[in-house]
Amino acid sequence: MKISFCSLGCKVNQYEVTAIINQFLDEGWDLVSFDKIKDEKVDVIIINTCSVTDTSDGKSRKMIHRAAKYAPGAILAVMGCYSQLNPAKVASILGVDIVIGTSNRDKLHDMIIDKLNNKDSGVINNTSDIMKEKCYEELKVNHTNDKTRAFIKIQDGCNNFCSYCTIPYARGLVRSRKKEDVIEEIKILTNNGVKEIVLTGIDTGSYGKDFEGYSLANLLEDICINVNGLGRLRISSIENSEISIDLLNVMKKYQEHFCMHLHIPLQGSSDKVLARMNRKYTISKYLEKIDLIYSMFPDINITTDILTGFCSEDDEDFLNGLEVIKKSRFGEMHVFPYSRRPKTVAYKYEDQVDEATKHQRVLKILELNEKLALDYRKKFIGKDLDVICEVKKDGWWHGHSSNYIEIKFKGDFKSNDLVKVKLIEAKYPESIGEVENEI
Numbered sequence: 001m002k003i004s005f006c007s008l009g010c011k012v013n014q015y016e017v018t019a020i021i022n023q024f025l026d027e028g029w030d031l032v033s034f035d036k037i038k039d040e041k042v043d044v045i046i047i048n049t050c051s052v053t054d055t056s057d058g059k060s061r062k063m064i065h066r067a068a069k070y071a072p073g074a075i076l077a078v079m080g081c082y083s084q085l086n087p088a089k090v091a092s093i094l095g096v097d098i099v100i101g102t103s104n105r106d107k108l109h110d111m112i113i114d115k116l117n118n119k120d121s122g123v124i125n126n127t128s129d130i131m132k133e134k135c136y137e138e139l140k141v142n143h144t145n146d147k148t149r150a151f152i153k154i155q156d157g158c159n160n161f162c163s164y165c166t167i168p169y170a171r172g173l174v175r176s177r178k179k180e181d182v183i184e185e186i187k188i189l190t191n192n193g194v195k196e197i198v199l200t201g202i203d204t205g206s207y208g209k210d211f212e213g214y215s216l217a218n219l220l221e222d223i224c225i226n227v228n229g230l231g232r233l234r235i236s237s238i239e240n241s242e243i244s245i246d247l248l249n250v251m252k253k254y255q256e257h258f259c260m261h262l263h264i265p266l267q268g269s270s271d272k273v274l275a276r277m278n279r280k281y282t283i284s285k286y287l288e289k290i291d292l293i294y295s296m297f298p299d300i301n302i303t304t305d306i307l308t309g310f311c312s313e314d315d316e317d318f319l320n321g322l323e324v325i326k327k328s329r330f331g332e333m334h335v336f337p338y339s340r341r342p343k344t345v346a347y348k349y350e351d352q353v354d355e356a357t358k359h360q361r362v363l364k365i366l367e368l369n370e371k372l373a374l375d376y377r378k379k380f381i382g383k384d385l386d387v388i389c390e391v392k393k394d395g396w397w398h399g400h401s402s403n404y405i406e407i408k409f410k411g412d413f414k415s416n417d418l419v420k421v422k423l424i425e426a427k428y429p430e431s432i433g434e435v436e437n438e439i
Helices: 011-026 054-070 081-085 087-091 105-117 167-171 179-191 216-226 245-253 271-277 283-296 315-328 355-378
Strands: 002-007 044-049 075-080 150-156 196-201 232-235 261-263 301-308 332-337 384-388 391-393 396-400 406-409 418-425 431-438
Touching: 002 011, 011 044, 011 075, 011 105, 011 150, 011 196, 044 054, 044 081, 044 105, 054 075, 054 081, 075 081, 075 105, 081 087, 081 167, 150 179, 179 196, 179 216, 216 232, 216 245, 232 261, 245 283, 271 315, 283 301, 283 315, 301 315, 301 355, 315 355, 332 355, 384 406, 384 431, 406 418
Parallel strands: 002 044, 044 075, 150 196, 196 232, 261 301, 301 332, 406 431
Antiparallel strands: 384 396, 384 418, 391 396, 396 406, 418 431
16 A cells, blocks of 8 residues: 655644654555655545645645645545635545544544545545644654654644734644653654754744643753753744743753754834734843843854734834844844735734735845855854764755754765764855764
């Protein structure tokens, strides 16, 4: 039997579909690349959808239609945020057999097997009211094809309800994973040779908010204490307001394990815009936390997300945002124009920014991103950085340092080797290094 999948959007989605696919692979199924479903017969296809923007919605629909067109005989199961928010639309697409959202993923394997045995049973729609989910849905990833980096999901859901965002409606409220399950999975992956663990979630920093007396800082320390042979630990993304002094102290105490990189979304350009976004901080509080982090970790790479062109953002707000970006000295920025999303509070706001203005602002921020990214990388010219060999292309190894600088270098290595690389030329997005010796 053969199975294929396509996962769109965030690393949480990738983790979840990997956990489900692993169940089939453990039973001896063969995995077929989604790019080959037109030419190679498959029995089952899983599409894991995203709904963070209008573009994501469109991509999700496109992949569902592609699977139905190129593999009409396969069982087609659709899961994820887009199907959670639009179950009836997904179920109406010709060729779709199973629809679930962001719960009941632990039942999908058995649902697919049942469907294979009874193909004429009609479309199964097993989405549920995600806001009623109170417990974390345990999905395990015991092995991964990528031994250089493994994403470990530690929580689901979000309580923030930013006015522009559909994700709380697609993912529900915060549910944290049991620490024992997190640690056990990291132990297994570490023993299997994975050298970098990336802790991820829908709102990673909110881990433990549904527990009593246990936080993300506690989890990080427990991982460091209890996982023998632990390599790197990286936090995928964390809100400014969720970075506690306890968390930073744990990073300092176990600095040999923590990647010197934090991704801290800024999003808004001014206090006015942040308030309209329903973000939980002011510009001054954001900068205060950034300064604290730099005081404890001078060489850390702080990256961010910027959402520009949000409702009511005028030229003064935008220019203020550019100054905040400069003060924050970001090593890289992910920049997005605001996209109106149905079912969100901001969808009804009347003071929308025109698309041409959004486009121009994105270009200006990207221009600043190039400068700041180069400035950060230039600090490390002539310095040795620990880099994991990820992929080899055209005779060059490519990988990321602990502080998330992408570097290419030459040498007689194999995938997953950890090597010391001297950065000799700072470029963006990829710098050039030379290897002195393997670690």
